[in-house]
Amino acid sequence: TYVVAIDDIIRKHLRALFSDKPTTKAYAFKITRDAELHLNDELAGSLTSRMEKQLAKRDFGLATRFLYDAEMPDPMLKKLISNFKLQDATTVEGGRYHNLKDLISFPLKNEKFSYPVQKPTTINTGKDGSVFNMINDQDIMLHTPYHNYDLVLRFFNEAAIDPSVEKINITLYRIANDSGIAQALITAARNGKKVIVMVELKARFDEANNIRWAKKMKEAGVDIYYSNTKLKVHAKVALVRKRVEGKVKSYGLLSTGNFNESTARFYTDHILFTADQKILQDVQTVFTILTTRKNPLEVKKVQFQKLIVAPFNIRDRFFELIDREIANAAKGEKAGITIKQCFAGRPTG
Incomplete structure (x- = not known):
């Protein structure tokens, strides 16, 4: 089995693509753009129509990251930064190939490349199934x-x-x-x-x-x-x-x-x-x-009986829980904090 990247096929046939110019080498680069959609409640029109218009503009958002092949000559790098107006983007030196996440869909047929299938447990809903x-x-x-x-x-x-x-x-x-x-x-x-x-x-x-x-x-x-x-x-x-x-x-x-x-x-x-x-x-x-x-x-202060809801009571309640564990630890009692989170925000000072 042989695997060939499309990048290399293109590189191999550059002369066919650019027959009027001498071409010897090619370098890959990737530009990441700001995906944030900026909406304003005061703007006219429905939210969905405004969102759809913003989505159409996403590919032309502000460039935030410029990834380039480390072998790229410096004059070419500077020319790309100038032509694409990437002066404010973060420049990152990378390898020959980009978008390696595409390998997730690579069709590996051999079982040795896969983990054993683990079937999820099914909870029995009882006799009536309700x-x-x-x-x-x-x-x-x-x-x-x-x-x-x-x-x-x-x-x-x-x-x-x-x-x-x-x-x-x-x-x-x-x-x-x-x-x-x-x-x-x-x-x-x-x-x-x-x-x-x-x-x-x-x-x-x-x-x-x-x-x-x-x-x-x-x-x-x-x-x-x-x-x-x-x-x-x-x-x-x-x-x-x-x-x-x-x-x-x-x-x-x-x-x-x-x-x-x-x-x-x-x-x-x-x-x-x-x-x-x-x-x-x-x-x-x-x-x-x-x-x-x-x-x-x-909204005026809302009282919740059981739930911790942002932005109403989450910060105060978390601080209370953390302080409780600190106090328990100071008294020599059992104490600890276990947190499962997806993203940590920036310090607010």
């Missing part, structure tokens, strides 16, 4: 990818067809291209249920997919809300309200990861299924704030 009956009995914690994500899909599919379900609220940050969850929400709306979806259009590099699904859901009768342009809704929560024996009861999902069955196969996340009404009252408060589209920093 997710909601399971949650009634006790909270359930799902750990993906070690647990099968089907339980999440069943939660939404069951809500879509259960006659006692009256209302579904959910936040969507990054959803699958062929989202079974979005399809369940569409089914629920067509079945006469009130479905309210908070779509975060500013999920970087997933904006177009989110817009596509938002339009599909809206056409099906789903109430679509978009976050304030000054606010990014990173929460992944869902709330289902059922009428049980004449009384309204809530069921919820709170997840560290996106409601996305594709990424759930390899992202490590935790998903809580709960019928704890105090927690779900807090979730309802979150949705009330989001659907008013107010800037949380301008």
Whole structure:
């Protein structure tokens, strides 16, 4: 088996491409541009149309990084920086080949290159197969990818067809291209249920997919809300309200990861299924704030019973918890802090 990079095929035939000029060597370079979309609430037009216009401009954003072949002659390097106006970009010396992430999709057929297949554990839903009956009995914690994500899909599919379900609220940050969850929400709306979806259009590099699904859901009768342009809704929560024996009861999902069955196969996340009404009252408060589209920093102080919600109480509560462990350690008691995080922000001073 032989593997040849397209880069090398092009290099081999440069003379055919540039027959009128003597060509002996070629060097690869890569420019990374600012992907941030700058939106303003005061601008006219719908948020989706403005977002689509901004997406069309993304390839022409400000250059932030310039990666080049270390063998490139200095005069050529300076000429590229000048021609592409890269004076303010970070220049990074690299190798002969770029975009090595493409190797992820390399078709390796030999088993020795792969880890043994590990099938996720499936949680038994009981004799009647109802997710909601399971949650009634006790909270359930799902750990993906070690647990099968089907339980999440069943939660939404069951809500879509259960006659006692009256209302579904959910936040969507990054959803699958062929989202079974979005399809369940569409089914629920067509079945006469009130479905309210908070779509975060500013999920970087997933904006177009989110817009596509938002339009599909809206056409099906789903109430679509978009976050304030000054606010990014990173929460992944869902709330289902059922009428049980004449009384309204809530069921919820709170997840560290996106409601996305594709990424759930390899992202490590935790998903809580709960019928704890105090927690779900807090979730309802979150949705009330989001659907008013107010800037949380301008909202009067909100009291949460159970949840820690940014930007309302997360910093104060974390400081309280850290101080508690410091005090326990000073007294010689058991103390410790374990943190699982995706990104650490810059120091605020």
